Amino acid sequence: MNRSIQDIPIAMVGAGNLATHVARALYNRGFRIVQVYSRTTEAAATLAAEVEADYTTRIADITTQAQLYIVALTDTALTQLLPDLVQGRTHGLWVHTAGSIAASIWQGQTERYGVLYPMQTFSKQSAVDFTTIPVFIESSTEADTELLFSIARCLSGQVYRASSEQRKILHLAAVFTCNFTNHLYTLAHQLLSENQLPFEAMLPLIDETARKIHLLPPAQAQTGPAIRHDYDVINNHLSLLDIHPQMQTIYRIMTESIQRKENERLRGGMEELRE
Amino acid sequence: MNRSIQDIPIAMVGAGNLATHVARALYNRGFRIVQVYSRTTEAAATLAAEVEADYTTRIADITTQAQLYIVALTDTALTQLLPDLVQGRTHGLWVHTAGSIAASIWQGQTERYGVLYPMQTFSKQSAVDFTTIPVFIESSTEADTELLFSIARCLSGQVYRASSEQRKILHLAAVFTCNFTNHLYTLAHQLLSENQLPFEAMLPLIDETARKIHLLPPAQAQTGPAIRHDYDVINNHLSLLDIHPQMQTIYRIMTESIQRKENERLRGGMEELRE
Numbered sequence: 001m002n003r004s005i006q007d008i009p010i011a012m013v014g015a016g017n018l019a020t021h022v023a024r025a026l027y028n029r030g031f032r033i034v035q036v037y038s039r040t041t042e043a044a045a046t047l048a049a050e051v052e053a054d055y056t057t058r059i060a061d062i063t064t065q066a067q068l069y070i071v072a073l074t075d076t077a078l079t080q081l082l083p084d085l086v087q088g089r090t091h092g093l094w095v096h097t098a099g100s101i102a103a104s105i106w107q108g109q110t111e112r113y114g115v116l117y118p119m120q121t122f123s124k125q126s127a128v129d130f131t132t133i134p135v136f137i138e139s140s141t142e143a144d145t146e147l148l149f150s151i152a153r154c155l156s157g158q159v160y161r162a163s164s165e166q167r168k169i170l171h172l173a174a175v176f177t178c179n180f181t182n183h184l185y186t187l188a189h190q191l192l193s194e195n196q197l198p199f200e201a202m203l204p205l206i207d208e209t210a211r212k213i214h215l216l217p218p219a220q221a222q223t224g225p226a227i228r229h230d231y232d233v234i235n236n237h238l239s240l241l242d243i244h245p246q247m248q249t250i251y252r253i254m255t256e257s258i259q260r261k262e263n264e265r266l267r268g269g270m271e272e273l274r275e
Numbered sequence: 276m277n278r279s280i281q282d283i284p285i286a287m288v289g290a291g292n293l294a295t296h297v298a299r300a301l302y303n304r305g306f307r308i309v310q311v312y313s314r315t316t317e318a319a320a321t322l323a324a325e326v327e328a329d330y331t332t333r334i335a336d337i338t339t340q341a342q343l344y345i346v347a348l349t350d351t352a353l354t355q356l357l358p359d360l361v362q363g364r365t366h367g368l369w370v371h372t373a374g375s376i377a378a379s380i381w382q383g384q385t386e387r388y389g390v391l392y393p394m395q396t397f398s399k400q401s402a403v404d405f406t407t408i409p410v411f412i413e414s415s416t417e418a419d420t421e422l423l424f425s426i427a428r429c430l431s432g433q434v435y436r437a438s439s440e441q442r443k444i445l446h447l448a449a450v451f452t453c454n455f456t457n458h459l460y461t462l463a464h465q466l467l468s469e470n471q472l473p474f475e476a477m478l479p480l481i482d483e484t485a486r487k488i489h490l491l492p493p494a495q496a497q498t499g500p501a502i503r504h505d506y507d508v509i510n511n512h513l514s515l516l517d518i519h520p521q522m523q524t525i526y527r528i529m530t531e532s533i534q535r536k537e538n539e540r541l542r543g544g545m546e547e548l549r550e
Contacts, residue, residue, distance in 0.1 A: 017498075075507050100500075100508045119480055121498045126487050134476045160476065169470040172512050173463035177477050178484045179499030180529045181456045186493040186536055188448035195444040201409045201435065202452050203489060205394055209453045210485035212401050214478060218461040223292075223396045224454030225375075232350055233375045237447050246532050247451075253528060254455045257521050261461055 005150050009034045011066035011092075012053070013085060015043035017122040018097055019072035020050075025130035025155045027051040035063045059084050064091075068151070070116065072097045079105065086110040093144050099171025102164035103138050114139030114148055117167055118156070121178045130155050136162040136170060187247055219265050226258035280425050281305045286341035286367075287328070288360060290318035292397040293372055294347035295325075300405035300430045302326040310338045334359050339366075343426070345391065347372045354380065361385040368419050374446025377439035378413050389414030389423055392442055393431070396453045405430050411437040411445060462522055494540050501533035 010031055012023045015038035023033055033053040038044035041057050048055035056062060059081065062069075069092050071078055071085065078096055082105065086094055090110040099117050106113030117136040120128060135152040137159060139145040145161065152159040162170065185206065189199045212221045225233035234255060241248035285306055287298045290313035298308055308328040313319035316332050323330035331337060334356065337344075344367050346353055346360065353371055357380065361369060365385040374392050381388030392411040395403060410427040412434060414420040420436065427434040437445065460481065464474045487496045500508035509530060516523035 074503070075505060079507075100511055119476065121480060121483055121487065121496075123487065123491065123496060123498065126490055126496075128483060132479045134479060158476070158479070162472070166470055166472055168511065168515060169466055170472060170476065171508075172515055173466045173472075173477060174480055175499055175501075175512065175526070176459045176463045176466070178480050179497070179501060179533070180459050180525075181481075181484055182488070182493055182497050183501075183529055183533045183536070184451045184455050184459075185488055186497065187532070188451045189493050190536075191444055191448045191451070195441055197437070197441055197445060197448075199492075201394065201433070201445065202448060204407045204409060204433070205396060205449055205453050206456075206485050206488060208396055208403060209456055210481050212396065212398065213457070213460055213481060215401055216398065217474075218457055218464050221396075221398060221401075222454070222457050222461065223398065224450055226450075226454060226458075228349070230350060232354075233446075236375055236443065237450060240443060240447055246528075246535065250455075250528055250532060251450070253521075253525055254458055257462070257525060258454070258458045260521065261458070261465075 005147075005154065006030045007032060008068055008151075009063075009066045010068045010070060011035045011037065011063050012047070012051075012070055012072070013037045013062065014072035015040075015047040016072060016074075018118070019070075020047055021120075021122045021128060021130065022070060022072060022097065022116075022118065022155075023047055023051045023053075026151075028130075029154045031151075031154070034066055037062050062089065064089050067092050069094045070097065071095065075101055082106070082109060093139075093147065095139075095148065099174065100168050102168075103140070104164065106140070112140060112144055114144055115164070115167065116148055116152060117162075117170075119170060119174055121174075121182075131157050134158040134160060136160050136167055138162060138164060138167070187250070191244075191247075219261065222258060222262070224258075226255040227262055229259065280422075280429065282307060283343055283426075284309045284338075284341045285343045285345060286310045286312065286338050287322070287326075287345055287347070288312045288337065289345075289347035290315075290322040291347060291349075293393070294345075295322055296395075296397045296403060296405065297345060297347060297372065297391075297393065297430075298322055298326050298328075301426075304429045306426075306429070309341055312337050337364065339364050342367050344369045345372065346370065350376055357381070357384060368414075368422065370414075370423065374449065375443050377443075378415070379439065381415070387415060387419055389419055390439070390442065391423055391427060392437075392445075394445060394449055396449075396457075406432050409433040409435060411435050411442055413437060413439060413442070462525070466519075466522075494536065497533060497537070499533075501530040502537055504534065 010033050033051045036044050036048040036053050036055040044055035086109050093112040095114045095116045103115050115138045118133045120133045135156045137148045285308050308326045311323040311328050311330040319330035361384050368387045370389045370391045378390050390413045393408045395408045410431045412423040
């Protein structure tokens with residue numbers, strides 16, 4: 001028995017953005033990371049040094065002494081390496097950290113498994129406050145679900161249980177709210193720099209758009225020419241985008257989608273129309 | 276002569292979201308709003324009471340005593356009403372507040388004209404800190420440009436001169452970063468609620484996405500399956516969206532655009548490819 005939850009020996013499999021942020025958060029909360037595995041020496045050694053762990057670049061040398069194995073590899077690497085990872089280490093609890101991979105990927109390979117999915121956009125250059133990150137957990141047994149819950153609660157104030165199906169939807173929603181949103185910023189950056197305008201001028205608008213969504217449901221917070229059906233502005237914008245056909249397509253489709261959603265909302269329905 | 280800039284009598288033409296926020300900001304900075312015009316009595320009276328002004332619902336009764344007339348109407352109303360507004364009041368400086376309407380709309384109607392465009396998303400329900408809002412100004416004479424600049428500087432820490440062409444681009448960029456971003460939140464909200472998941476779980480991710488853009492150029496902040504060319508995840512997401520064809524189209528086009536932009540970036544080019 002471990003005297004406290006922090007005494008559980010943890011192995012970190014992976015040393016990328018996500019692995020780094022999770023390992024740091026665990027380390028800062030007093031957890032004991034015994035080993036870091038990465039394919040490359042540099043990544044393994046860097047993260048290991050930071051969290052006072054050993055490291056290895058060989059799967060065969062991954063420790064058998066850990067009780068919790070946290071796997072933060074690319075989805076493809078996870079799928080390929082999984083049998084080699086668990087072999088000889090099926091005593092431990094194995095969890096992956098991927099939004100879109102079902103917990104059942106572990107089935108038939110090992111008995112104790114699960115998922116610990118922190119939903120956030122991690123860049124190595126940008127520190128994050130892990131305590132505010134929602135973490136979604138799932139496990140093969142109730143005891144391990146509770147164990148994961150307790151560990152996750154040490155890291156974050158927002159821990160939820162979520163099924164693999166729900167987690168897929170969460171990941172999909174995150175792609176819309178984070179990845180696609182960031183790409184809209186990229187397109188705006190391009191338009192502005194082509195016209196000698198500073199991207200910084202957009203920051204207050206970006207901040208307010210994010211802030212407002214804490215106060216109003218997004219459908220109610222919608223503003224702009226699309227929802228006003230202001231075709232003078234819309235057609236003007238489409239003309240400005242004649243030189244950027246892909247942005248023009250995005251503009252057109254987003255405008256249509258805003259108007260369609262508003263029509264549904266006004267009719268009181270929440271289901272999307274089938275086309 | 277006015278003793279101070281705050282003594283200039285101002286008429287507010289319009290009482291919608293934008294008019295309300297501009298009038299409030301002026302009033303709170305000690306400016307004197309002499310009259311509010313709105314088509315509807317309720318809107319006119321409400322805003323007038325708040326800023327201690329008179330009000331009218333008749334264009335013929337708009338005061339001739341103002342020196343600055345700020346017009347915050349819909350683009351269509353502005354275009355239609357413009358001749359009646361300025362008639363008999365061409366002594367004053369007339370400015371509109373619309374991102375996408377050129378200053379030249381006033382040409383031939385009156386001599387002293389311009390634009391005061393605060394770039395923000397205004398909802399009546401949500402208070403904003405006007406001091407952080409970028410304001411873009413333009414005027415027909417250098418003297419009036421300086422006057423507008425001084426007035427705008429009383430309201431906001433970020434005042435820029437921008438030509439009508441630049442302002443159109445700013446407005447277009449704002450549609451991408453604010454209106455389209457908010458619509459992505461709406462789509463995520465729908466996906467989550469269909470799967471019994473709380474939209475609140477997205478807020479830390481939304482906040483971090485906005486925060487990160489203060490630190491990194493958007494192209495460098497990009498994360499997610501599109502930029503990783505992770506087709507397992509992408510195809511999985513597209514399947515989940517089979518029941519939502521319009522979201523599926525948005526997912527596909529945004530993914531392509533992210534990949535195209537990244538290819539351009541890696542080639543070191545900034546121009547968008549012609550299709």
